[in-house]
Amino acid sequence: MAFDIDMIKKVYDTMPARVDKARELVGRPLTLSEKILYAHLWEGMPSQKFERSKDYVDFAPDRVAMQDATAQMALLQFMQAGKSTTAVPSTVHCDHLILAKVGAEKDLAVANTQSKEVFDFLSSVSNKYGIGFWKPGSGIIHQILLENYAFPGGMMIGTDSHTVNAGGLGMLAIGVGGADAVDVMAGMAWELKFPKLIGVKLTGKLNGWTAPKDVILKVADILTVKGGTGAIVEYFGEGAKSMSATGKGTICNMGAEIGATTSTFGYDDSMRRYLNATGRADVVDAADKVADYLTADPEVYANPEQYFDQLIEINLSELEPHINGPFTPDRGTPVSKMKEEAAKNDWPIKVEWGLIGSCTNSSYEDMSRAVSIVNQAVELGITPKAEFGINPGSEQIRYTIERDGIIAAFEKMGTKVFTNACGPCIGQWDREGADKGEKNTIVHSFNRNFSKRADGNPNTHAFVTSPEMVAALAISGRLDFNPITDKLLNDNGEEVMFKPPFGDELPTKGFDVEDPGFQAPAANGSSVQVIVSPDSSRLQLLEPFQPWDGQNITGAKLLIKAFGKCTTDHISMAGPWLRFRGHLDNISNNMLIGAENAFNNKTNSVKNQLTGEYQEVPAVQRQYKAAGIPSIVVGDHNYGEGSSREHAAMEPRHLGVKAVLVKSFARIHETNLKKQGMLGLTFANESDYDKIQEDDTINFLDLTEFAPGRQLTLEFVHKDGSKDIIMANHTYNDSQIEWFKAGSALNLIAAGK
Ligand code: SF4
Incomplete structure (x- = not known):
């Protein structure tokens, strides 16, 4: 599980000279994104300046991450490269193939039987080639990457579009196809068109019901699902510094929903706190030594309009909670406008389910703020009107929130705790009655809400919002409930109101976990056998394609x-x-x-x-x-x-x-x-x-x-x-x-x- 501090130090050792050279070549101050890009050129020291949106550039990422669905073909191909280990540290995460139905324990057992051959293959191939293997139930790829591997100023590619989540720790983390992952694992360069840059200046401070999720819901509303195409979104400003690293992760995560190449934030105290809390004090020590290189040059943030291709400014003090959807994550509705919008569009008002978690929103802060609403509901004597489900992002999160009584509080409300896996977020949800195709509304704290994505029912109207808003809407049972202004009737018929959510950014007693679900690879994998049954219908070892015979193709x-x-x-x-x-x-x-x-x-x-x-x-x-x-x-x-x-x-x-x-x-x-x-x-x-x-x-x-x-x-x-x-x-x-x-x-x- 150990993150590779030597690799990280190597990145930091070479970064200053490369960035200084790049600044000289470009002839102006550099944004953070440019610093990380120029520090990761395949050629090493920069020798030319690149034009945004035009030049194709070879890069040398520091890490590769793969999830279980995409890792299969990537690793089958990698096996053909004739290497004994991967060229850069790599990990596999079993999270997509686990169906959510009755609850974590039973669901995981079913998945372990149904997808046994896939998991056995991924485990054995990882063991053989020096790849860290995260077992089914260990958690969702992006949460685990943030907890263990992401580091400021690093570059990572992952075979999943939400790899971008690691921008919360100041990385450039980019979702790619399996072929790109194979190249990098096999020791080849990775090519990317030099992205354009969108700056998002955050002023003010989040307060009350507003959460980091609302920043990206607002940005999605502004930029739409295509607005970030070919661009890195760089967030900065006082508002950015005031947010937790995991909140930054949420914002970067949903950068995928605007089509952005990736998103990132400059290195700051929130990242130091998170790295320390997740056992990575030596990353903090190393990063502090090059801190100036892990954020933009000061001139950039002073005059951002000169350095970014597009600039957006959001005042967090004025930002309202948003509820985006249905069917697309860029249809944003501020909570105060939902009554009007829902009525106008004939969206089903009754909320049937509230789902919290996924790679987007399952930090300790998310869970503790959401449970603060759940606890209030208990104290106020309100029985929730909708069903509740949680899929924690990792075993470390699940274990810690169980220890701290958060899971017990959710369970008091009848919440189903699903496996630490993607579950309903990727349609791996056996929702009772979904096959009837009835028009209905669910609210969740995930990232995507396209038709059929959660439960396969094209008539399910899925709305994306923050975990605390999911809690409030599910408890009230109404999509148009505004917890800032509206009262609710409790079980005694009395009018009551929620106070704004509150919660700890990080667990005061620290994170804890008994079995994180990690399998370290063999020190020498040469004798490890990769397990693929010859009569499997889901896996097949690849045969090398035949070389060209040197003749013209005829007939x-x-x-x-x-x-x-x-x-x-x-x-x-x-x-x-x-x-x-x-x-x-x-x-x-x-x-x-x-x-x-x-x-x-x-x-x-x-x-x-x-x-x-x-x-x-x-x-x-x-x-x-x-x-x-x-x-x-x-x-x-x-x-x-x-x-x-x-x-x-x-x-x-x-x-x-x-x-x-x-x-x-x-x-x-x-x-x-x-x-x-x-x-x-x-x-x-x-x-x-x-x-x-x-x-x-x-x-x-x-x-x-x-x-x-x-x-x-x-x-x-x-x-x-x-x-x-x-x-x-x-x-x-x-x-x-x-x-x-x-x-x-x-x-x-x-x-x-
Ligand atoms: Fe993708 Fe959802 Fe899984 Fe995140 S939780 S990796 S968005 S399927």
Whole structure:
């Protein structure tokens, strides 16, 4: 479990010289985000200045974190890199695969049976390769990262979008796809477009019912779900300093909801307090020595409009509690306006459930402030009108709040304490009656509230708010209850009012835990066997992809000409398929099933050129593969947009597709194709897309001369024997061409090149 103080000291040792050099190159004072970025260049000492939103830059993150759903394919791939350990400290966290139903003990036992093979695999592969393994029940990835591994000025990537939570401790922590995690664990650079910067100046001080959550609910309302795209959000000002580190974590966590690359705060006393309380006094000692480098240069915060691409100012003293939703986290309603809004929009007023916890809001401060409302309800003689559930963020939090009587107080109100895991936040909630699809309202302190996310019912109106507001709304049973102004009737029919919530930022008796649920890896994992059952339907060891045979690809069949939008979801669907994320062959049965065939405008229906029949895409491709016939996929604009899901590149590669020829690519998908040894090509003349016919056979004429900047020539032979020559562009550089030749980037790493 031990955090790596030597690694942290190394970061701090090199940081001052790199930041000083960067300041000289950039020629002006630096923001905190820029300092951390320039201190983590792959090249080490900066040698040039980068342009925001334009330059792609190679970085060297300090850590990698993975959750159980995304870790499977990432680690199956990492196993192919031929390394004995990961190049940087890495951890795996089992939190997504645990269903919340009756309560922690029983639910965890069920998960441990149902997902045993996945957990056994993750445990053994972690043990073998020097990866810290956090068992099911240990907690949610981001809470554990904040408690154990995050540090000011560090850079971390994680295979989960809410990795950004670690910004609460002054890190740049960024959610990525599995392929990026594999690169960094295998010792390669990690590429990111140099982000633009949004500054958020916080003045005043939180008070009364307002919590850190309201800051990000307000920012989401201002910026919307897309407003942070390609940007780092940097918070500063007196208001920022007055907030707890865990409150800062909440704000950074929901930076994912505005699409931000990440969010962060400068190093301050709240971080010192949290690091000390979580047993990391030596991080404080080390950070204090470079404290000036762990925050922006003073000129930046004095004149922020000169240094940020966009500036937002929020006065915390005037900020009202917010309730955001339903169905989107950027629809913000201040509590004083909820009566009007709810009536106007016909939102169900009755609150059925109040859910507290998740990676967003399960700090000691959150729990103690929420329970202060629960305790008042008991004292005032109010029986709560809605049901209550908690999913604590970690075993350390759960153990500590149990010791301090907080869990007992919640249980007095009939609260269900679910496993320390994601549970209802990721739809892992077996909510009684949800299948009836009735229109209803729930309130929670999580981050996302898209349709169906919590309980699968599209008519559940989920509203996001702070834990203390969740408590108040659930106890009152009304979405439009304003605890600042409204009275409630207690069980005796008397009018009563809540006092504002209060709670401790950190436990006065310190954190405690008996078994945190951590498994340290073997000191030498060379003899550890990775456990994968050969007849598992959920896991499959990967075979290296075959190297290129050095010949032109000839006689290839057109598998599909995709029309219009073709995102990674169209190429590799989520939903029920998530179950097979660790089994490449099984998940390949979803390959391109969401893509629209340009010839019949249907999805998952393409002509099998061997039989002339229309069949499902994966079935046709499997027949081509069995017959030893190569194939190509043709696509439209921005092919592969959406997520960085590596399955969308691995599946076609696995099933024998040789090339993807499109009008344009989403960049991450294009890179993923290259990494998997595929040919990702674009039409030199977009209009050539129209020349491609359903029964085409394709020959590459000059693949043997594949070189950077050199177009490739493809011959499309139509059914009637006529031909079209189509020129294709590509963006492969020398090393990427070596990936193609080796069969994949990992093959090349495994060969020690
Ligand atoms: Fe993601 Fe929710 Fe789990 Fe956090 S608690 S990691 S947001 S699923």
